[in-house]
Amino acid sequence: MNRFLKKSLSRFIGSVNRIQPILTSIQFSRQFFGNLEQDPCESVEGLVRCPANHVPLSPITFLERSAKVYRDRTSLVYGSVKYTWKETHERCLRLASALTHLGISPGDVVATLAPNIPAMHELHFAVPMAGAVICTLNTRHDSAMLSILLRHSEAKVIFVDYQLLEIARGALDLLVSTESKLPILVLVPESDDSSQTAITSDTCEYERLLASGHTEFSIRRPRNELDPISINYTSGTTSRPKGVVYSHRGAYLNAFATFSLHEMGSMPVYLWTVPMFHCNGWCLIWGLTALGGTNICLRSVSPKAIFQNIALHKVTHMGGAPTVLNMIVNAPSNDRCPLPHKVEVMTGGAPPPPQILLKMEELGFGLSHLYGLTETYGPGTSCVWKPEWDALPQDERLKLKARQGVQHLGLEEVDIKDPITMKSIPADGKTVGEVMFKGNTVMSGYLKDLEATQDAFRGGWFRSGDLAVKHPDGYIEVKDRSKDIIISGGENISSVEVEMALFSHPAVLEAAVVARPDDHWGQTPCAFVKLKEGFSVDAQEIIKFCRDRLPHYMAPRTVIFEDLPKTSTGKVQKFVLREKAKALGSLF
Numbered sequence: 346m347n348r349f350l351k352k353s354l355s356r357f358i359g360s361v362n363r364i365q366p367i368l369t370s371i372q373f374s375r376q377f378f379g380n381l382e383q384d385p386c387e388s389v390e391g392l393v394r395c396p397a398n399h400v401p402l403s404p405i406t407f408l409e410r411s412a413k414v415y416r417d418r419t420s421l422v423y424g425s426v427k428y429t430w431k432e433t434h435e436r437c438l439r440l441a442s443a444l445t446h447l448g449i450s451p452g453d454v455v456a457t458l459a460p461n462i463p464a465m466h467e468l469h470f471a472v473p474m475a476g477a478v479i480c481t482l483n484t485r486h487d488s489a490m491l492s493i494l495l496r497h498s499e500a501k502v503i504f505v506d507y508q509l510l511e512i513a514r515g516a517l518d519l520l521v522s523t524e525s526k527l528p529i530l531v532l533v534p535e536s537d538d539s540s541q542t543a544i545t546s547d548t549c550e551y552e553r554l555l556a557s558g559h560t561e562f563s564i565r566r567p568r569n570e571l572d573p574i575s576i577n578y579t580s581g582t583t584s585r586p587k588g589v590v591y592s593h594r595g596a597y598l599n600a601f602a603t604f605s606l607h608e609m610g611s612m613p614v615y616l617w618t619v620p621m622f623h624c625n626g627w628c629l630i631w632g633l634t635a636l637g638g639t640n641i642c643l644r645s646v647s648p649k650a651i652f653q654n655i656a657l658h659k660v661t662h663m664g665g666a667p668t669v670l671n672m673i674v675n676a677p678s679n680d681r682c683p684l685p686h687k688v689e690v691m692t693g694g695a696p697p698p699p700q701i702l703l704k705m706e707e708l709g710f711g712l713s714h715l716y717g718l719t720e721t722y723g724p725g726t727s728c729v730w731k732p733e734w735d736a737l738p739q740d741e742r743l744k745l746k747a748r749q750g751v752q753h754l755g756l757e758e759v760d761i762k763d764p765i766t767m768k769s770i771p772a773d774g775k776t777v778g779e780v781m782f783k784g785n786t787v788m789s790g791y792l793k794d795l796e797a798t799q800d801a802f803r804g805g806w807f808r809s810g811d812l813a814v815k816h817p818d819g820y821i822e823v824k825d826r827s828k829d830i831i832i833s834g835g836e837n838i839s840s841v842e843v844e845m846a847l848f849s850h851p852a853v854l855e856a857a858v859v860a861r862p863d864d865h866w867g868q869t870p871c872a873f874v875k876l877k878e879g880f881s882v883d884a885q886e887i888i889k890f891c892r893d894r895l896p897h898y899m900a901p902r903t904v905i906f907e908d909l910p911k912t913s914t915g916k917v918q919k920f921v922l923r924e925k926a927k928a929l930g931s932l933f
């Protein structure tokens with residue numbers, strides 16, 4: 346031991362017995378390790394940072410490892426298409442190499458417009474391997490919105506599924522009229538049956554492009570782990586989509602956090618019911634690769650396809666917004682079959698009604714509940730389940746499961762704060778504050794919108810815009826989005842709580858509650874309800890049902906029966922309903 350170390354250590358040991366051990370240990374670290382704020386590799390003698398001990402974190406390494414470890418195991422199944430991890434790796438290398446031949450340089454944006462097909466899986470690796478940034482566009486956008494996002498992201502290439510070709514061409518036509526530089530369009534035909542798409546000679550086609558690349562391609566790894574890996578435009582439930590930027594590091598960490606909170610072991614079989622374009626499939630495209638999982642791809646989600654694929658491929662895990670679960674539990678009986686084994690389902694994206702959680706469990710699914718935003722790489726918290734809760738009465742159990750829970754391992758902290766004072770609200774299950782996040786799986790920012798980025802990070806936390814309470818055990822429970830809360834006669838009404846009451850009516854299939862402007866009360870709750878097939882109830886019965894279960898001021902005053910408008914991620918577009926409620930005028 347050198348003299349300096351001995352001296353420091355004896356000074357430290359001596360000081361431990363004195364009055365301020367904590368302070369002393371900090372002083373000791375300062376002496377020994379120098380200024381803690383400096384990089385220790387620069388300030389401490391003997392330490393170096395070099396490629397042997399520091400590699401920028403990136404999900405690209407997951408694929409390289411899986412190509413060795415799970416080489417001949419199935420990576421992906423889509424109808425009759427099937428690849429092994431070795432093949433997937435080679436295809437991604439070829440595709441990355443082909444992208445560079447198309448002129449893609451590091452930092453360029455490559456967009457996609459496609460459902461959950463093999464190309465989407467491959468592009469999540471090939472694009473970053475080419476040093477570029479993947480921008481997965483929502484398949485429900487029309488040409489006008491698509492052209493706005495293509496211009497905003499400055500995408501150099503767009504990969505388009507054959508079924509969405511007309512929309513993409515429409516967007517490019519709009520870009521021509523604004524003289525923007527057009528992205529190269531790469532058509533992705535149906536890989537399960539290539540005869541379906543007519544490919545003209547001037548169209549760049551996916552498999553042809555991929556075949557033009559080579560497997561000796563030298564991957565353009567991120568120089569800094571904070572380099573962008575993807576752009577995810579928010580789903581536009583409440584406002585115009587914003588371009589949320591993820592880093593290689595954040596994607597790596599959220600992939601880890603997400604599969605660990607899902608308790609996924611090695612080689613799971615995952616059914617893709619979450620859109621891959623949404624938060625990069627909640628980062629699980631990368632996460633499943635790390636585990637050598639098998640991706641079961643579905644072009645479109647239906648209860649029949651879900652049950653068939655579970656049985657056929659021995660699916661172990663899947664995910665889905667509460668609308669997907671609703672679809673499963675209300676499926677006609679000939680579209681369902683008994684589960685051959687337990688399937689773990691991760692749900693999130695909107696508050697899951699307890700009745701739906703219960704029915705899913707009755708069908709044999711295991712349920713875990715997640716919460717997060719596009720800005721938190723998808724999942725940010727989960728309702729970590731404690732075994733002792735299994736013995737609780739059903740109602741209590743479901744109430745606990747419907748809570749959004751605690752932060753996952755990728756985050757430093759999730760707190761509920763007063764948005765003005767930034768003080769934490771008391772953990773009493775009653776006081777409402779704003780959900781705020783801090784940690785390495787929070788977005789880098791909004792692309793080209795510094796003002797919005799700074800506003801979102803005001804006070805050193807990411808402000809979610811969601812209102813929640815904190816329970817004495819530290820678990821959070823989201824009550825509403827701040828934009829959705831209804832203020833009636835000075836009382837705050839959580840639209841989520843009213844919706845949960847509506848969901849417990851046996852005739853209600855879907856429900857959403859928004860504010861209807863009112864001359865007397867300011868606002869009153871207005872419910873939009875879709876009934877289950879074969880049921881008929883009137884507005885008065887629904888109102889009475891809610892008044893029996895909620896304080897009277899919370900019960901809807903208006904009930905409108907109709908189909909609910911949704912985003913492609915299955916969320917109700919409340920801004921559309923709010924406009925309808927506004928058009929009704931004042932009730933009193």
Ligand SMILES: Nc1ncnc2c1ncn2[C@@H]1O[C@H](COP(=O)(O)OP(=O)(O)OP(=O)(O)O)[C@@H](O)[C@H]1O
Nearest residue numbers: 579580581582583584694695696715716717718719
């Ligand atoms: N488990 C959950 N329980 C309750 N709400 C949830 C849950 N998971 C997600 N949410 C809601 O979804 C929101 C995140 O949605 P997302 O980021 O996908 O796009 P969006 O917010 O719908 O789009 P935009 O910001 O353009 O309106 C959260 O802020 C929250 O309101």
